[in-house]
Amino acid sequence: MLECLINGRSFGWRFSSIQPTMSEVANQCPVEDTSLFDMDACYETFDKDGDGQLNLDEFRLICRALFRNDKGHIYPLSEDRASHIFQVFDKNDDGFIDKEEFSFCWNHWIKVIVRPVSAFLVVDVQNDFISGTLNISKCNAQQDGSEVVEPINRLLETVPFDCVFYSLDWHPPDHVSFIDNVHMRELHPSSPIPADKAQAYDTVVFAGPPPMKQRLWPRHCVQDTWGAELHKDLKVVDNAVKVYKGTNPEVDSYSVFWDNKKLTDTSLSTQLRARGATDIYICGLAYDVCVGATIADALAIGYRAVLIDDASRGVDLADIERTKQTIVSNNGVIVDSHQILAMVEGRDRRPELGYKLAMELKNAMEDEQ
Helix, strand or coil: CCCCCECCECCCCCCCCCCCCHHHHHHHCCHHHCCHHHHHHHHHHHCCCCCCCECHHHHHHHHHHHCECCCCCECCCCHHHHHHHHHHHCCCCCCCECHHHHHHHHHHHHHHHHCCCEEEEEECCEHHHHCCCCCHHHCCCCCCHHHHHHHHHHHHHHCCCCEEEEEEECECCCCCCEHHHHHHCCECCCCCCCHHHCCCCCEEEECCCCCEEEECECCCCECCCHHHCECCCCCCCCCCEEEEECCCCCCCCCCCCECCCCCCECCHHHHHHHCCCCEEEEEEECHHHHHHHHHHHHHHCCCEEEEEEEEEECCCHHHHHHHHHHHHHCCCEEECHHHHHHHHCCCCCCHHHHHHHHHHHHHHHHHHC
16 A cells, blocks of 8 residues: 555555555555545545545646655656656646546555556566577677576565566578578568678568568577577566467567567467556666567556666667667656565556556557557
8 A cells, every 4th residue: 555654644554664565465465455434545645634635736746645665765756757657646637636537546546556466577587598599698788698587586586576478489491580591582672781791780672562571590599499488597487477489480589479560469468468567677688679569569658667777788889878768758767676576566566657557547548549
């Protein structure tokens, strides 16, 4: 429950340096059964002037209580963003959030922020990217893909994610992305490089139809080969879901959600919806290719998304920086693995993710009108 602390008053359980376990919290106050008393008490506590409604200044106090870490540090929320969030819940646009409007805010915003349903997605930690045909340590950034294994394993052992997914590049032998297959398909006249001059990591344009830009890679992650297997030291937990991508020979698939042309989706979206996931923690290989495409899609379709920086390695330093900029500009968050436990348990609550959720609620309400 949200920490309702104004003038020394406290309702429900409070976030502090000593926390109840999540199971204890659930037993005291299940998400689907959050008592009206708790919501009312919180509402009344922040209604500083006692007029039965919340103005913008009072709502800012809620944000100060909400957006903080497990050590009590308050994350700043800009005036503009606080106002934008307030406007989402001030449905009748009268400058106040009344009790009915706060009920919507409580159930669809505060409770999600305090009690997220968290999915952990480990992207393409496969042999070929670590020591095989597309060993990323030989690419421009010269990063060692094996370095993601230890932090990922530690997260799997210590963080109570609600669900875990592993994605695998799973290409047929005649896949369009392989440099040695470039002669199998006609190039479009606009292609900057002809087939007989093309080399690994070049970009060509295939004729289609429609014309399709394609970066060419060394042959990698061919179905049912050693190179496509998950790294032997990577922990694979029980009840995890494996998601296979890049199975269509005619189109590449960087994102774990769907192929690059968005012709076919994977099972990921369906699996996430079935589990009621609100937050997705993403890491793996490669930072600026499949990891970056996946988190961009997660944010685009409305998820609160977090990239785990020290559990990801990439191909090109400039592209990694562009990936980071895309995440931040779309209200995603980039953190290190030691910060994940508190976030998953709802003790470290980031304003970027709260703002993201509010804007998604706004879009959903506008679509219904």
